[in-house]
Amino acid sequence: MESSFCEPLWETDETRIFRNTVRRFVETEFAPAQDEWRKRKNPGAEAWKKAGSAGLLLADVPMDYGGGGGNFAHEIIVCEELAAAGVHFGCSVQGIVARYILSYGTEEQKRRWLPEMARGNLVAAIAMTEPGTGSDLPSIRTTARPDGDQYVINGSKTFVSNGSLANLVCLAAKTNTDVAPFRGISMIIVETADLQGYRVGSPLEKVGMHGQDTCEIFFEDVRVPKANLLGPSEGHGLMQMGEQLPYERLTISAKALVTAERALTLTTEYVKDRAAFGQSIIDFQNTRFKLAECKTKTHIGRVFLNDCIQRCVTGKIDDLTAAMAKLWFTDTEWKVVDTCVQLHGGYGYMLEYAIARIWTDSRVQRIYGGTNEIMHEIIASTL
Structure with a gap:
C-alpha cells in the first residue's frame, strides 16, 4: 500500500506484523515454486501443510477450532500477499468452506474438520458449478437422495478449485426434486478419502492460473452420512x-x-x-x-x-x-x-x-x- 493513504481502520499493529509474516513466507516458500506448480498444475499437498504451519489457512477462524483467531482483515491480507507475488493458491476457497462449516455446522462438525483444515491436512473444495448450469445454481442436477441415514449422490461438478487435491468437498446438491429448485438444494460435506463412486477428472486446461488446481469431479452412487448435512435441515443451500x-x-x-x-x-x-x-x-x-x-x-x-x-x-x-x-x-x-x-x-x-x-x-x-x-x-x- 502507498504511504499517501490514510491508515485504514482495519489495519493495526497486529495485522501489520501478520502481513510481514505472510509476505516473508510467500516470497521464500511459494514464489520460487511457481514453475513447478505450473508444470504439475497444482501446488502439491506439501504446500498446504507448509501454509498451515505458517498460519496462512483459516486466519479468521476462532482459535477454539484451530484457526488463527483473526478477522476478515487477516484473510484479506493473505489474499493480497499471494496476489502481490503472483501466486495462485486456493486458500481463499479453503476459507470459504470454513465459513460454511463455521456458520452452519454443528459443534461436532466444526471440531472434526476445521482444525485439520487449518493445519493443511484437509484440503477443501467447494463444488457448485455444473457443466450445464454456470451461474444458474437453482438449475443444478446433482442429486443427494436420502436413503436411511445416508445420502446417495449422483452427478458431476466442474471448475472445482482445489479439486484434484481435495479430501473435503462442500457440495451443492438437490436433496428434494419435488419442490421448487430454490427450496430443494442443500449443502453437504463430502469426505473423499477412499470414497467408493467418487472420481476426480484430469486437470482442466485453462487459459491462465496454470499452477492452480482446477478439475471436474464425478459422483456415482456415492454414499455420505446424513450427519454431513450443513444446517438444521435440508433445503437451505441457496x-x-x-x-x-x-x-x-x-x-x-x-x-x-x-x-x-x-x-x-x-x-x-x-x-x-x-x-x-x-x-x-x-x-x-x-x-x-x-x-x-x-x-x-x-x-x-x-x-x-x-x-x-x-x-x-x-x-x-x-x-x-x-x-x-x-x-x-x-x-x-x-x-x-x-x-x-x-x-x-x-x-x-x-x-x-x-x-x-x-x-x-x-x-x-x-x-x-x-x-x-x-x-x-x-x-x-x-x-
Whole structure:
C-alpha cells in the first residue's frame, strides 16, 4: 500500500506484523515454486501443510477450532500477499468452506474438520458449478437422495478449485426434486478419502492460473452420512450460498486490486528502462497519461476496498456493496492489466514476462464468483 493513504481502520499493529509474516513466507516458500506448480498444475499437498504451519489457512477462524483467531482483515491480507507475488493458491476457497462449516455446522462438525483444515491436512473444495448450469445454481442436477441415514449422490461438478487435491468437498446438491429448485438444494460435506463412486477428472486446461488446481469431479452412487448435512435441515443451500457469496466476492475484489497495482508497478519500471526513438518510453505523453489513468483507478480502488474490508470486519457488508465491488474491481483489473500489456509492446505477449501471465490469469476474475453479468443484475435489481 502507498504511504499517501490514510491508515485504514482495519489495519493495526497486529495485522501489520501478520502481513510481514505472510509476505516473508510467500516470497521464500511459494514464489520460487511457481514453475513447478505450473508444470504439475497444482501446488502439491506439501504446500498446504507448509501454509498451515505458517498460519496462512483459516486466519479468521476462532482459535477454539484451530484457526488463527483473526478477522476478515487477516484473510484479506493473505489474499493480497499471494496476489502481490503472483501466486495462485486456493486458500481463499479453503476459507470459504470454513465459513460454511463455521456458520452452519454443528459443534461436532466444526471440531472434526476445521482444525485439520487449518493445519493443511484437509484440503477443501467447494463444488457448485455444473457443466450445464454456470451461474444458474437453482438449475443444478446433482442429486443427494436420502436413503436411511445416508445420502446417495449422483452427478458431476466442474471448475472445482482445489479439486484434484481435495479430501473435503462442500457440495451443492438437490436433496428434494419435488419442490421448487430454490427450496430443494442443500449443502453437504463430502469426505473423499477412499470414497467408493467418487472420481476426480484430469486437470482442466485453462487459459491462465496454470499452477492452480482446477478439475471436474464425478459422483456415482456415492454414499455420505446424513450427519454431513450443513444446517438444521435440508433445503437451505441457496440461502447459505447467498449469505456467503459477499465474503467470496470481496476476496476476489482484493486480489483484483492488488494484481492491478502489481501490473502498474511492473509496467512503470519497464517503461522507465525501455527506450524507443531515442528516449525512454515513459517520456512519451501517451505512456504517462495511460499510466496516470491506471494509477488513479488503483488509488480510488484502494479507498473503496478499505471501506469494504472495514464493513466486513464489523459485519456490515451487504450483497449490493459486494456485487458492486466484484464488478468494479475485476473490470478495472482487466482494463489496467490490458493497458500495461500494451505498453510492454511485443514483450507483453511473451510468457517470460510477468505481465503476460498476469494478463492471462486475470481474465477469469470477471467470470467466477458470479459472472459480472450477474453482478449487473444484482445491482440493477436495487434501482
